[in-house]
Amino acid sequence: MSLHIMLIIVGMAVVTYIPRMLPFVFLKADIVPPRIEGILKNVPHAALGALIFPGALLIHDNVLFGLSGIVAAFTISFLGGNLITVVLGSIILLTILMPLF
Amino acid sequence: MKTAETPFLGSNFSLGLRDGLPIALGYIPAAITFGFIAQTTGLTPVESVMMSLLVFAGAAQFMALSLLAAGTGSLEIIFTTFIVNIRHLLMSASLNENAMDDNPWKKAGYAFGITDEVFAVTATKEDSVHTGYIYGVFIISYASWVVQTGVGYAVGGLLPATIQQSLMFALYALFIALLAPALKRQRKVLVLAAASAVLNSLFSLFLDTGWAIILSTTIAATVVEWIAPAQKRPSGGTSTQRRST
Numbered sequence: 001m002s003l004h005i006m007l008i009i010v011g012m013a014v015v016t017y018i019p020r021m022l023p024f025v026f027l028k029a030d031i032v033p034p035r036i037e038g039i040l041k042n043v044p045h046a047a048l049g050a051l052i053f054p055g056a057l058l059i060h061d062n063v064l065f066g067l068s069g070i071v072a073a074f075t076i077s078f079l080g081g082n083l084i085t086v087v088l089g090s091i092i093l094l095t096i097l098m099p100l101f
Numbered sequence: 102m103k104t105a106e107t108p109f110l111g112s113n114f115s116l117g118l119r120d121g122l123p124i125a126l127g128y129i130p131a132a133i134t135f136g137f138i139a140q141t142t143g144l145t146p147v148e149s150v151m152m153s154l155l156v157f158a159g160a161a162q163f164m165a166l167s168l169l170a171a172g173t174g175s176l177e178i179i180f181t182t183f184i185v186n187i188r189h190l191l192m193s194a195s196l197n198e199n200a201m202d203d204n205p206w207k208k209a210g211y212a213f214g215i216t217d218e219v220f221a222v223t224a225t226k227e228d229s230v231h232t233g234y235i236y237g238v239f240i241i242s243y244a245s246w247v248v249q250t251g252v253g254y255a256v257g258g259l260l261p262a263t264i265q266q267s268l269m270f271a272l273y274a275l276f277i278a279l280l281a282p283a284l285k286r287q288r289k290v291l292v293l294a295a296a297s298a299v300l301n302s303l304f305s306l307f308l309d310t311g312w313a314i315i316l317s318t319t320i321a322a323t324v325v326e327w328i329a330p331a332q333k334r335p336s337g338g339t340s341t342q343r344r345s346t
Contacts, residue, residue: 047224056277073273077280
């Protein structure tokens with residue numbers, strides 16, 4: 001184990017932890033202005049949009065592969081599947097479709 | 102298998118473990134790939150597992166490996182990690198709005214575990230989010246990430262590439278499963294997610310992943326709040342029911 005690598009890892013750990021920790025420790029939820037609170041409450045669903053696109057389309061050279069997965073996951077969700085069902089269902093479908101791509 | 106020794110753990114913790122299970126599953130292919138690439142990059146097993154143990158940030162860890170392989174300097178790697186992960190400042194501030202009031206030390210503890218996935222699962226809860234619940238989601242995801250990194254280091258090369266590719270979709274499927282139920286309930290969710298998806302697709306053409314996500318999320322969240330301000334919830338509003346300890 002090299003000291004050089006360990007220093008990089010510790011540095012990465014510090015700069016990753018601090019932004020995650022600051023709001024929880026120093027931001028008092030009840031003194032946030034209503035407008036900012038409204039924006040922060042919009043963040044989860046907006047973030048999901050950005051976390052899915054364009055990443056999901058780019059997991060294979062052929063965008064249709066990711067697109068099939070997206071359609072499958074939305075379909076299983078809308079049919080009422082829970083988190084595990086959606087994850088496993090779309091992976092199984094993609095594995096079956098894999099030879100086509 | 103319950104580890105409830107203090108009151109704040111217990112059933113909320115178990116619920117968190119249950120809801121974190123899809124993340125734990127989704128992390129398996131990602132962590133195995135990470136462990137395997139770490140091995141081919143020339144890291145020792147201890148260094149590889151240590152990185153997952155101390156950093157717990159998928160995208161940044163992969164980026165660090167490619168920078169190490171390219172012979173990039175330490176400060177540059179650390180700075181890139183900071184840039185890639187600064188989006189969690191926004192996510193933590195958002196989750197903090199719905200998280201129950203609690204001892205700052207307890208909150209500082211689960212703050213370590215706020216990855217994109219842990220944030221997505223905990224922040225899409227309708228009501229005030231219990232501290233024990235956040236710990237549950239975090240712990241099971243973290244355990245999977247760290248353990249599978251070690252597994253990937255040892256045997257990652259044995260996994261066929263074709264299966265790896267479909268497994269890589271797991272985390273996207275999880276995000277979709279979290280988004281879909283809210284899409285059915287509220288028109289606003291569709292506008293938020295679609296706007297942010299389009300913006301991120303544009304921004305990621307010329308910006309780092311971290312910045313692109315921050316910008317698109319902030320712009321979509323702000324514009325939608327400006328057009329359609331959040332109404333006070335008709336019943337069961339979380340702000341009035343926030344628990345204090």
